[in-house]
Amino acid sequence: MMHMNRRSALQLLSGAASFSIAARAGRLWAQPRKLKPDAASVLIVVDVQNCFIAGGTLAVPRGEDVVPVINRVAPAFQNVVLTQDWHPAGHASFASSYPGRKPFETIKLAYGEQVLWPDHCVQGTSDAALDKDLNIPQAELIVRKGFRRQIDSYSAFQEADRKTPTGLGGYLRERRMRRVFVTGLATDFCVAWTALDARRAGFDTYVIEDACRGIDLNGSLAAAWKKMAERGVRRIQSTDIELG
Numbered sequence: 001m002m003h004m005n006r007r008s009a010l011q012l013l014s015g016a017a018s019f020s021i022a023a024r025a026g027r028l029w030a031q032p033r034k035l036k037p038d039a040a041s042v043l044i045v046v047d048v049q050n051c052f053i054a055g056g057t058l059a060v061p062r063g064e065d066v067v068p069v070i071n072r073v074a075p076a077f078q079n080v081v082l083t084q085d086w087h088p089a090g091h092a093s094f095a096s097s098y099p100g101r102k103p104f105e106t107i108k109l110a111y112g113e114q115v116l117w118p119d120h121c122v123q124g125t126s127d128a129a130l131d132k133d134l135n136i137p138q139a140e141l142i143v144r145k146g147f148r149r150q151i152d153s154y155s156a157f158q159e160a161d162r163k164t165p166t167g168l169g170g171y172l173r174e175r176r177m178r179r180v181f182v183t184g185l186a187t188d189f190c191v192a193w194t195a196l197d198a199r200r201a202g203f204d205t206y207v208i209e210d211a212c213r214g215i216d217l218n219g220s221l222a223a224a225w226k227k228m229a230e231r232g233v234r235r236i237q238s239t240d241i242e243l244g
């Protein structure tokens with residue numbers, strides 16, 4: 001039978017201690033510090049409306065899946081802004097406005113290329129209402145966009161003519177916001193355009209990927225992520241946010 005002397009017992013203890021330090025270091029390495037939204041951070045919830053979820057006129061595949069994720073992260077934010085796509089009947093982005101044209105074709109408008117969509121989010125309809133399961137009573141502002149008949153607006157900051165501001169940039173600057181976290185629908189259109197414009201306006205910009213869903217029209221989803229990465233938009237997951 002082996003008898004453990006004092007020296008080998010000490011070696012065993014010091015080995016255990018260094019193992020535990022290594023394990024702790026490994027854990028720190030595996031889990032970088034989470035992002036804690038501060039008073040200068042704002043959550044933007046893009047177009048979580050009936051039209052873009054199952055049963056809507058322009059349903060994004062699994063669009064409804066963003067709702068529980070957004071509801072989970074929203075309480076971590078002191079500032080939340082919602083957006084609503086808000087078109088008049090006969091809007092320039094509707095295929096039905098052009099005889100012979102079909103949804104998802106593109107057309108040249110005065111301001112450039114425009115994807116044609118099915119009629120969607122018509123002002124005052126239940127299709128345009130926010131999803132009833134979205135639970136963010138503290139949201140302080142709803143930005144409606146695309147309400148001019150001749151101009152579409154994917155971005156919450158600037159309309160598709162790239163000249164007409166929505167006013168959101170001024171609102172956020174006046175409120176001294178610095179960091180913008182974008183969620184909602186759809187990743188490759190309104191979310192991406194909003195994030196790119198937030199970056200252009202000088203905000204630190206994050207897109208919470210699992211709080212978004214895409215349409216992916218002819219590779220548009222990969223193209224949107226590529227462009228956002230090139231412009232310095234940071235791609236994160238909801239688990240990267242400290243919910244505290």
Ligand SMILES: [Zn+2]
Pocket residue numbers: 085086087093120121146
């Ligand atoms: Zn629209």
